[in-house]
Amino acid sequence: MLSIANTTSGAGGACPVSAVTRLLGSRWTMQLIHHLRQPRRYSELQALVGEVNPATFTQRLRFLEQQELIMRHEDPEHARHVEYALTPKGRELLPILDALAAWAQKWLLV
Amino acid sequence: MLSIANTTSGAGGACPVSAVTRLLGSRWTMQLIHHLRQPRRYSELQALVGEVNPATFTQRLRFLEQQELIMRHEDPEHARHVEYALTPKGRELLPILDALAAWAQKWLLV
DNA sequence: TTACTTGCTATATTTTTTGTAGTATCATCG
DNA sequence: CGATGATACTACAAAAAATATAGCAAGTAA
Numbered sequence: 001m002l003s004i005a006n007t008t009s010g011a012g013g014a015c016p017v018s019a020v021t022r023l024l025g026s027r028w029t030m031q032l033i034h035h036l037r038q039p040r041r042y043s044e045l046q047a048l049v050g051e052v053n054p055a056t057f058t059q060r061l062r063f064l065e066q067q068e069l070i071m072r073h074e075d076p077e078h079a080r081h082v083e084y085a086l087t088p089k090g091r092e093l094l095p096i097l098d099a100l101a102a103w104a105q106k107w108l109l110v
Numbered sequence: 111m112l113s114i115a116n117t118t119s120g121a122g123g124a125c126p127v128s129a130v131t132r133l134l135g136s137r138w139t140m141q142l143i144h145h146l147r148q149p150r151r152y153s154e155l156q157a158l159v160g161e162v163n164p165a166t167f168t169q170r171l172r173f174l175e176q177q178e179l180i181m182r183h184e185d186p187e188h189a190r191h192v193e194y195a196l197t198p199k200g201r202e203l204l205p206i207l208d209a210l211a212a213w214a215q216k217w218l219l220v
Numbered sequence: 221t222t223a224c225t226t227g228c229t230a231t232a233t234t235t236t237t238t239g240t241a242g243t244a245t246c247a248t249c250g
Numbered sequence: 251c252g253a254t255g256a257t258a259c260t261a262c263a264a265a266a267a268a269t270a271t272a273g274c275a276a277g278t279a280a
Contacts, residue, residue, distance in 0.1 A: 016214035034127040104126035
């Protein structure tokens with residue numbers, strides 16, 4: 001039996017889909033990861049993602065860092081130069097985001 | 111000017127990932143679709159998804175129906191019997207949810 | 221020196237989500 | 251036949267999340 005199937009019965013506790021949405025479900029998260037395909041600086045990322053509020057944006061970065069989906073790297077030579085990059089854990093979401101993007105291309109942006 | 115503007119996103123308008131998150135980004139949405147692998151009645155779905163608030167839950171169902179990801183079917187014989195099911199558009203998200211679940215299995219649930 | 225950029229933080233306001241209660245309609249049981 | 255219970259919601263106040271806007275310290279460029 002598939003492990004996905006038997007988790008559908010519970011009250012959402014151990015269901016992997018609900019586990020995922022606790023990580024990726026809040027606003028901007030998926031865009032953020034998407035735009036971190038290559039390492040980016042704070043302001044760069046902010047511009048790419050769009051109309052994000054800086055407080056939310058920073059909070060999301062901190063959360064994703066804490067969950068080990070991204071890494072924050074501050075250049076000690078030049079402070080004020082901060083780069084964010086995906087961890088392996090985060091990088092493995094990219095094919096899924098690609099699939100979502102393909103779905104969107106097909107069904108949304110015709 | 112840097113090449114930020116001519117990428118897929120710019121200000122988030124036409125980026126397929128941001129388009130997707132406008133549909134799936136709010137809470138419960140992905141769980142909802144996941145549990146609609148087979149058609150379900152309102153209360154059944156509610157129990158599966160877990161601790162959802164009924165107002166949010168209904169709002170989400172209405173929104174997904176409006177976006178044509180799910181269909182609402184009311185049995186005319188027995189009113190009060192309502193079933194929700196995925197449309198083809200919605201059904202094509204299931205492999206992606208499977209991939210997310212697999213990612214969760216690997217990285218989240220030991 | 222002065223102005224500007226970067227990577228944030230602070231605060232008040234708006235929007236979303238929640239908790240809890242309630243309701244109309246029907247079926248079923250006694 | 252009336253009481254009881256389930257179903258599919260709706261209503262409304264309160265809590266939580268997101269937003270707009272302003273500001274700030276440290277560095278960099280002119």
